[in-house]
Amino acid sequence: MSKMVKTGVFVLLLLTVMVLPAMNVYSQEDMRAVDSSAFDCPIRPPAVFAHDDHNDTAGIDDCARCHHLFDDNGRKIEDESSEDQSCADCHAQEDKGTVPGLRKAFHWNCKGCHLQQRTGPVTCGECHVKK
Ligand code: HEC
Ligand code: HEC
Ligand code: HEC
Ligand code: HEC
Numbered sequence: 632m633s634k635m636v637k638t639g640v641f642v643l644l645l646l647t648v649m650v651l652p653a654m655n656v657y658s659q660e661d662m663r664a665v666d667s668s669a670f671d672c673p674i675r676p677p678a679v680f681a682h683d684d685h686n687d688t689a690g691i692d693d694c695a696r697c698h699h700l701f702d703d704n705g706r707k708i709e710d711e712s713s714e715d716q717s718c719a720d721c722h723a724q725e726d727k728g729t730v731p732g733l734r735k736a737f738h739w740n741c742k743g744c745h746l747q748q749r750t751g752p753v754t755c756g757e758c759h760v761k762k
Contacts, residue, residue: 659683669719669733675759678741689751697740705729 662682667673691697695712702708713721722736731739741758745751752758 665737669717671724675755676761678737678758679760680741 659682662680664677665680667675667677694714695707695709698712698714698716700708700711700713718736719733722730722733724732724734726732726735741751742753745753
């Protein structure tokens with residue numbers, strides 16, 4: 632093989648090893664529902680949530696509107712987001728001090744905004760749609 636071909640093959644291999652897994656991590660555009668496996672014993676069908684389409688239609692630009700971060704005093708850190716973490720990384724099954732439990736965290740976040748903006752689903756069956 633010529634040196635150029637060898638370099639080409641090497642670069643391709645490098646792309647496969649480094650870029651493809653990184654793209655997999657950022658698969659929120661493929662998300663159609665919120666995974667409920669973080670719950671000890673899920674009883675409802677996973678809530679409908681087409682991540683990117685939802686946020687486009689709803690006009691939410693700030694990732695930290697949902698993927699938030701707080702300092703030790705419970706103050707929201709502006710211009711930073713926790714999009715690389717799942718909600719369950721910080722929200723336990725049950726409430727802990729000022730940190731709401733996981734189910735409450737989802738319901739306050741999702742339903743809270745829908746109620747506030749008077750649009751979007753607020754009844755159980757509209758989000759937890761039976762297949
Ligand atoms: C705006 C959307 C929305 C509405 C309305 C809503 N939920 Fe949820 N709920 C979620 C999301 C998101 C989760 C996180 C996990 C998932 O996708 O199921 C969740 C989680 C849950 C869980 C814990 C996981 C499980 O399956 O056991 C229960 C129980 C639940 N919801 C019940 C209800 C009930 C009862 C109602 C109506 C009173 C309701 N929800 C209304 C979005 C919603
Ligand atoms: C309306 C709320 C909301 C907004 C706004 C939002 N996300 Fe998400 N995102 C979620 C929820 C809910 C999940 C699922 C989290 C979980 O399961 O713990 C998620 C998951 C993700 C994941 C993990 C994907 C996967 O497949 O596991 C990434 C990456 C992500 N979001 C990036 C972003 C980025 C970047 C932005 C801003 C451009 C953003 N999100 C805005 C709610 C939101
Ligand atoms: C890095 C840790 C962390 C992650 C990740 C995280 N949270 Fe939180 N969340 C907190 C903390 C800490 C508080 C309590 C803040 C306070 O003391 O008032 C909180 C509070 C909340 C509250 C109540 C206060 C408010 O802002 O409405 C909701 C609702 C909530 N989280 C939903 C979510 C959802 C939904 C996700 C995932 C998309 C998520 N959180 C991801 C740490 C986190
Ligand atoms: C910051 C505000 C906000 C938050 C947070 C939010 N939504 Fe919404 N959502 C909206 C708005 C606005 C609409 C109506 C958009 C339109 O005009 O169709 C909507 C519509 C929806 C719809 C119906 C349209 C569609 O996209 O299928 C579903 C389902 C939905 N939201 C689920 C959720 C779930 C689940 C969560 C939490 C993980 C969530 N939403 C969090 C603002 C929000």
